[in-house]
Amino acid sequence: MEDGFSDSPPTRLNILTLNCWGLKYLAKHRNARLTAIGARIAAYNPPPDIVGLQECWTQDDYESIRRQTNAILPYCKFYYSGIFGGGLAILSRWPIEESSMMRYSLNGRPTAFFRGDWFVGKGVACATLRVGTGQNDFVEVFNTHLHAPYEREPNDSYICHRTAQAWEIAKLMRAAAGRGRLVIALGDFNMIPLSLAHRIITTHAPVQDAWRVLHPDSPVGAAVDDIEAFRNPPIPTAEFNLQRNGATCDSVLNTWRWNKGQQRRLARGFDVTVDVSTADPHAKRLDYIFVGSGGPSAIPEVSERGAWTVESVRVGMTERHPELRCSLSDHFSVEATIARQSPSLKDVPRNLEQPRTEKPKPPSYDEILRMTSLYKARERHQRHLRLSHFAIQLLITIACLVAIWWSPHNYVSFLLMLVSSLGLTAGVIDGLIGGLFVGSELRALKEFEWEILNARKIADAAEDGEGEA
Known part of the structure; x- marks a missing residue:
């Protein structure tokens, strides 16, 4: 063993991702819960090799988790971004050779200060892990937290932002896989399976959703969602949602999703419990682990080692705080184990290094372009209103200053x-947002739109070529 790794790269990786709900001043029992999260990670057997944390906002909470897990995860990185921080951290068994924080070009609005997505500077925490002494013994890890959905799709006013974010992280994964490296993307993606953002990631990057590899028939939303209505499934139990559906959010087992009466009883010291056989209609999957490597490597030493497969995947961190009896977070964790198979077995169905035969379908591009066009029209209208507000307020201010000359009393002048x-202050702020921020947003949308148009053109040309052949 040297510098945290041996000459031979690992043949099995244990991966964990968790949204910690560590909002400073807002998240209840934050210090106690995140301390317990650190203790729980440290107690895992077998221990995780790679951990991605989201909403770990404060340096103190991160340091607490780092101290407790240092024996099994000695290499860590807390990522800085935005005004209040990105809330992202990566903990690793192996050295972090390179690291970067890539902020998303579309990421909420400064006017939605009560939501905070723009202020925290959401993006992708990137880490290149050296897992052996070979020339290409690296694992590329991408930890992210996409823009939150505040309405249901397709009526979510931020769906364009989340779609662009999915496109950007897919590009990062595709580039990493092109270097012949194992790619792991994990985090709170704030999307349901097979949604637009999910399809972008799984068709535009050579990765697979680890949960759907082993549970391909798992639902795409909560049982009460319209998207599930056509399947007319029975309402699942909480246990079924954990074991088969991969539900990490809105579970009846999570105390932070309980009604106020249940939470008050818990706060008073009563050990309120929910049976795992309880119906769980609102639970859904928002947290993911994506893995892949993009096809047989061009590097002989990598190809000879065999293909990676998803060995197991599960929902974890469902236990409660030992004293407070509350859930450790408002999300549960996702945990996966991937293993490297021998080269002779590289064509098994779960192979993550198989050449991907499916191609992005042009209708998905059209769907994105329609959405982008509608959003651009909305933002242009918003910019017009904001700039108009500034101009009108400027005229009102001039009128008020002129009126002071004829003011009969001092209090009227005041x-x-x-x-x-x-009024002028509000107008100036609105004018700056309309002229600067919205202008910047529209330019980012133009870049995104160009990339989609270019990708569609390439896909259409490839289809035409196949048709002629």
């Missing part, structure tokens, strides 16, 4: 000055 000052 009121005119107060109204004009406050």
Whole structure:
């Protein structure tokens, strides 16, 4: 063993991802819960090799988890981004050779300060792990937290942002796989399976959703969602959602999703329990582990070692805090084990290094372009309103200043000055947002739109070529 790795790269990897719900000042029992999360990770047997954390906002919480897991995960990185931080951290058994924080070009709006997505600077925490002494013994890890959905798709006003984010992380994964490296993307993707963002990742990057590799018939949404209505499934139990559906959010077993009456009883010290056979209609899967390597490697030493397969995948961190009796987070974790098979077995169905035969379908491009076009029209209208507000407020301020000349009383002058000052301040802020932020957003949308148009053109040309052949 040297510098945390042996001459031979690993043949099995244990991966864990968890949204910690570590919002400073807002998340209840934050310190106690994140301390317990660190203790729980340290107690895993077998221990995880790679951990991705989201919503770990404060340096103190990160350091607490790092201290507790240092024996099994000695290499860690806390990522800085935005005004309040990105909340992302990666913990690893192996050295982090390279690291970067890539912020998404489309990431919410500064006017939605009560949501905070823009202020935290969401993006992708990237880490290149050296897992052996060979020339290409690397694992590329991408940890992310996509923009939250505040309405149901397709009516979510931020679906364009989340779609662009999925496109950007897919490009990162595709580039890493092109270098012949194992790719692991994990985090809270704030999407349901087979949604637009999910399809972008699984068709535009050579990766697979680890859960769907082993559970291909798992649902695409909560049992009560319209998208599940056509299947008319029975309402699943909480246990079934954990074991077969991979539900990590909105489970009846999670105390932070309980009604106020249940939470008050728990806060008073009553050990409130929910049977695992309880119906669980709202639970869904928002947290993912994607793995892949993009096909047989061009590097002989990598190809000879065999293909990676998904060995197991599960929902974890369902236990509660030992004293507070609350769930450790408002999400459960996703945990996967992938193993390297011998070269003679490289054509088994779960092979992550198989050449991908499916191709992105042009209708998906058209779907993205329609959505982008609608969003651009909305933002242009918003910019017009904001700039108009600034112009109108400027005229009102001038009028108030002129009116002061003929003001009969000092208090009237004071009121005119107060109204004009406050109004102009609001107008200037709106003008800056409309002129600068919305302009920047529209330019980012143009870049995104060009990439989609270019990808569609390439896909169409490939289809035409196949048709002629």
